[in-house]
Amino acid sequence: MNLRVVTYSSFASPGLQPADFEEILTLSRANNARDAVTGLLMFNGAAFTQSIEGPTAAIDRLVMRIANDARQCQMEICDDRAIDRRIFPDWTMGYVRLEGGWLEGQYGIADALSRDMPPPIREVLMSMASTLPFQ
Numbered sequence: 001m002n003l004r005v006v007t008y009s010s011f012a013s014p015g016l017q018p019a020d021f022e023e024i025l026t027l028s029r030a031n032n033a034r035d036a037v038t039g040l041l042m043f044n045g046a047a048f049t050q051s052i053e054g055p056t057a058a059i060d061r062l063v064m065r066i067a068n069d070a071r072q073c074q075m076e077i078c079d080d081r082a083i084d085r086r087i088f089p090d091w092t093m094g095y096v097r098l099e100g101g102w103l104e105g106q107y108g109i110a111d112a113l114s115r116d117m118p119p120p121i122r123e124v125l126m127s128m129a130s131t132l133p134f135q
Contacts, residue, residue, distance in 0.1 A: 028041075
C-alpha cells in the first residue's frame with residue numbers, strides 16, 4: 001500500500017465555537033477510521049497544525065475537504081511525503097491542545113509524538129508548535 005503523510009497549518013475561522021471544534025474531532029475520527037487515515041491534530045484556540053497519513057487517494061480527498069472547510073482559513077501545506085509505515089498507527093486523530101506559553105506547548109507536543117517518528121516529520125511538528133500564536 002502506498003502511504004503518504006501531509007502536514008499542514010491553518011487558522012480557525014472567526015466565530016469558531018467550542019461545539020464546532022468538538023464536531024470537527026468527532027466527525028474526523030469517524031471519517032478517518034472509515035478511510036484508513038491516522039494522524040495528529042494540534043490546536044491552540046486560534047491555529048491548527050495537523051499531520052494526516054494514509055493511502056494516497058484517501059489523503060488527496062481529505063486534503064481537498066480540509067482546504068474547502070469554512071471553519072478554517074489560510075491552509076498551508078508544510079510537508080508532503082511518501083512513508084513506508086505509519087507514524088501514528090493507533091490514532092484516527094490524536095489531539096494535543098497547546099496552551100500556556102511556547103515552552104509548555106513544546107513539552108506537550110514532544111510528549112505526544114512517537115519517539116520513533118521519522119526525524120524530518122518530528123522536526124516539522126515541533127517547529128510548527130513553536131510558531132503557533134498562543135493565547
